[in-house]
Amino acid sequence: MRRVKKILNDPAKVVEETLEGMNLAGDGATRLLPGNIIVADREKTDKPALLIGGGSGHEPMFAGYVGPGLADGAVCGQVFAAPSPDAIVAATKAVDCGKGVLYVYGNYSGDNMNFDIGAELADEDENIATRTVRVRDDVAAAPVERMDDRRGIAGDFFVIKVAGAASEAVDTLEELHRIAAKAEANTRSIGIAVSAGSIPETGEPTFELGEDEIEIGMGAHGEPGAKRQKLAPADEIVDQMMDLLLADLPFKKGDEVALLINNLGSSTPMELFVANRRVRARLADAGITVHRTEVGPFITSQEMAGYSITLMRLDDELKGYLDAPASSLAYSN
Amino acid sequence: MRRVKKILNDPAKVVEETLEGMNLAGDGATRLLPGNIIVADREKTDKPALLIGGGSGHEPMFAGYVGPGLADGAVCGQVFAAPSPDAIVAATKAVDCGKGVLYVYGNYSGDNMNFDIGAELADEDENIATRTVRVRDDVAAAPVERMDDRRGIAGDFFVIKVAGAASEAVDTLEELHRIAAKAEANTRSIGIAVSAGSIPETGEPTFELGEDEIEIGMGAHGEPGAKRQKLAPADEIVDQMMDLLLADLPFKKGDEVALLINNLGSSTPMELFVANRRVRARLADAGITVHRTEVGPFITSQEMAGYSITLMRLDDELKGYLDAPASSLAYSN
Amino acid sequence: MTTELDVAGVRGMFVAACDAMLENIELLTHADQAIGDGDHGVGMKRGFAAALAFLNENEPANVGEIFKGVGGAIMSASGGASGAIFGTFFRAGNKSIGDAVMLDGAGFAAFLKAGLEAVEKRGGAAPGGKTMIDALDPAATAASGAGEDLEAVLAAAAAAAKDGVEATKSMIATTGKARTLGERSLGHPDPGAISLSIVLDAMAKAAAGADAATA
Amino acid sequence: MTTELDVAGVRGMFVAACDAMLENIELLTHADQAIGDGDHGVGMKRGFAAALAFLNENEPANVGEIFKGVGGAIMSASGGASGAIFGTFFRAGNKSIGDAVMLDGAGFAAFLKAGLEAVEKRGGAAPGGKTMIDALDPAATAASGAGEDLEAVLAAAAAAAKDGVEATKSMIATTGKARTLGERSLGHPDPGAISLSIVLDAMAKAAAGADAATA
């Protein structure tokens, strides 16, 4: 099989070296702890804390979103593999300020199991209360009746942004959980891909697509989507995506939304902006207004070529937290 | 020749559609004018203005850096082609506040000629004074004795950031020019690539590299670099780059720098962070401290895989402008 | 027949399982590329290498400590779904076997039963969902009907797990990253099921070999 | 021999040049891929398509207006180095020819000389730098020695430009995007020189054809 060309050292150490580089890029804003944990380097304040995490290989997600107004820490697994319970417990201890810790992560069986074990250990061994919000924004993964079978993709970012801002503002873990859960419940995404990413350690593309094929509903690890079809003009592809997305929550006339177009890796920014043009036309047609747009690499899937579209339906509370100041390696506001 | 797979509409209209999408993504912060011009949508204040521009295909450069604390406008050519003089004149008129306009762009013969013609027309027909700073940061393009033969790559960003902040603070075009020229004079970059980008309208890779080859000194349009060699571990590649970079200005013990690691397109963020790790080790060895780091896609070259490293040597004045607040589609501070 | 093994024997059986896993990484990678995200091989490599290190660097006082150490090593070094699953699976052996210093067939069958329950509880998956449970569940059933003799129990479990892997080919995934493949997952075996089968097969062979050596 | 052309004849000669350029886009693309950034073909396509539109949609009153309109269309539609260069080149014809209503060989030779000077002034490149100047400079020289007859002057200029293109193959680029190629630019012709040669060749053929038609 074709081996992917990358500029790396030992692929087995890529996660450790990546996190070292990310921590250094923070120029003092973060600290790197054993177990592939990055935490914000600031005085502990008396607040419920936010811990995020998941498999690596999606940079800048998760460690790029650690800082004031965002997460207090990120616990990072190996490439496409959830972090282990002991790392999760160590990260939980590191971020807890005495008011407990909210976990926000994508809904995958690996993450669910490892964070759940971590939560049990944090409770039993460390006496730290935790709550969990699993992001299930990918409409392609399962019908709406089976929300729990849906995986978390770029919607992670909006939930993290809202939860990060809320964690600075509210007093209890319950309240933080309520707000993050509301953000999650109002977020929907759909992804597509035209070529595969690869895991550095294997160096092989995780799937194969024909020269003129596109996968609608592609997941952030190259998991298959809703369907595979012939490549078509951008406007047609975006229309298919928007049809699935708008129908799902559903988003309705008069809704106000935040919009995120996420680069899964090596799509050109041009393609994302061309898509945005059509997304906005569709939203205007549907009578939906956009409060805020983000375009760029928020959660990548190695060098996969493709992108996803995310909408979060807003109310005044969510809007306030979304607009609140934030500062981190990958997102400032 | 292999055709590159992208999600576009009519490739001949890709620049227009991209700019439409970029303008919409600003959610009201910018306006799109005829001639592929994006300007900040704000009250004209009594200040020397900053106009940036160049060929398209490098998104988010240039139109992504329009906003308070950054450029007042960007004039965008077709893919990899400088904008025409008439568009430059129109953009000059749109951003001028009565105190003249500074042009900042990369040093390419196409940009130089078109902006020079534009400047002559702005002077003759519109009575608008202009000054120019051409960014010549690419150390691979020519020896230091022939600075004018060097092209502008990711160093554009630092010069734009400093000039944008300065344009809000100073009173005259001369003073703005002095500061931008100082930023330019203190900025050096070096790029590498492992695979090519393509121009949407031709759909063909702009160069070919062997399966285990890397080009050291690759330019932002796929122009060849200093040399082509076998791929090696990241640390060795970064060492080669740092050797060229540090020797050039030269950067010396005790210097304080800003650091930018720019994704040329489809390198994975992991690769950039792994590189940052080694860059920081080399800088520490050389007794150079880093004031601020940026990592991500600042000036891309379509889907080229590769990255560049940029250093700007700082003094208190440059540091102040670099840290000043800025807000735009692609960079906020 | 190897009726039972002492602590050193159990340790040897686990070393054999680790070795077998480490020899089959590419197979697991390709299985996960076909219907998952391609990382099952590297995950198992990290986990079983850590388990091997544990076995090489420690002197377990009883059989339970071996199960606990191996499960803990896999859980913390593998990460991912399979780290939690295989970690949970082996650690269940510590609870069911505890500080026993000998492992016989009934003990191993009890471990498989406890492991299955723990995995089902942790992951919420059920038989038929195209996971390692579809190798584990038949293995546990076969083991519980195979008497007291360790070698016989292991042989029965390994054979049943192997059939279980085959059976996963005709299942449509309902759990994990293969879920959205739907019908496209047909024809491919489940990667985690393959891993379990490799482990049980290596253990069965080790137990048979231990017999030959001491017979 | 076509000694001179009126406004309609000059217009026809430019239409032929535009058509020839538009037929050779891929050639130009590949030439620029070899030593530049690959956009020369699409740039010339935009420019000469705009020039053709100008020619089709306007009724120029004199020869100078044709040169000015074509140069302006290319300059604003092409962009890039070649837009400025070819735009500057053709616009120089307006200054040298002005409101004349006939174009003869001496007039064309004067245009090439003025165009060369304008291009050198605008871009700062000199002969030997592997640019379109290496086709234009010999063409201008050949034209100035070829007398008054337009057809003869064009034939001489076109032949010299063609040789000029050949000569660029053995030059090392010192300007533009091919500069950093250094010795690697050897063996490849300069894309802009090819364009100039196509233009002059098409004009020469058009002038010869115009003759044949009116002979």
Ligand SMILES: Nc1ncnc2c1ncn2[C@@H]1O[C@H](COP(=O)(O)OP(=O)(O)O)[C@@H](O)[C@H]1O
């Ligand atoms: N909930 C679950 N219950 C049992 N086994 C599971 C569960 N989820 C996943 N698995 C097993 O884990 C295997 C995948 O492991 P791995 O590739 O390492 O994890 P990931 O899905 O995180 O990439 C699957 O083949 C399956 O056998």
Ligand SMILES: Nc1ncnc2c1ncn2[C@@H]1O[C@H](COP(=O)(O)OP(=O)(O)O)[C@@H](O)[C@H]1O
């Ligand atoms: N300074 C210059 N003087 C004369 N011709 C030039 C100059 N710079 C570039 N050219 C011509 O322009 C051609 C490249 O055109 P094009 O590919 O359209 O521009 P770009 O370099 O902006 O991509 C070169 O082949 C060369 O003939």
Ligand SMILES: [Mg+2]
């Ligand atoms: Mg995984």
Ligand SMILES: [Mg+2]
């Ligand atoms: Mg160009």
Ligand SMILES: [Mg+2]
């Ligand atoms: Mg997997």
Ligand SMILES: [Mg+2]
């Ligand atoms: Mg070119």
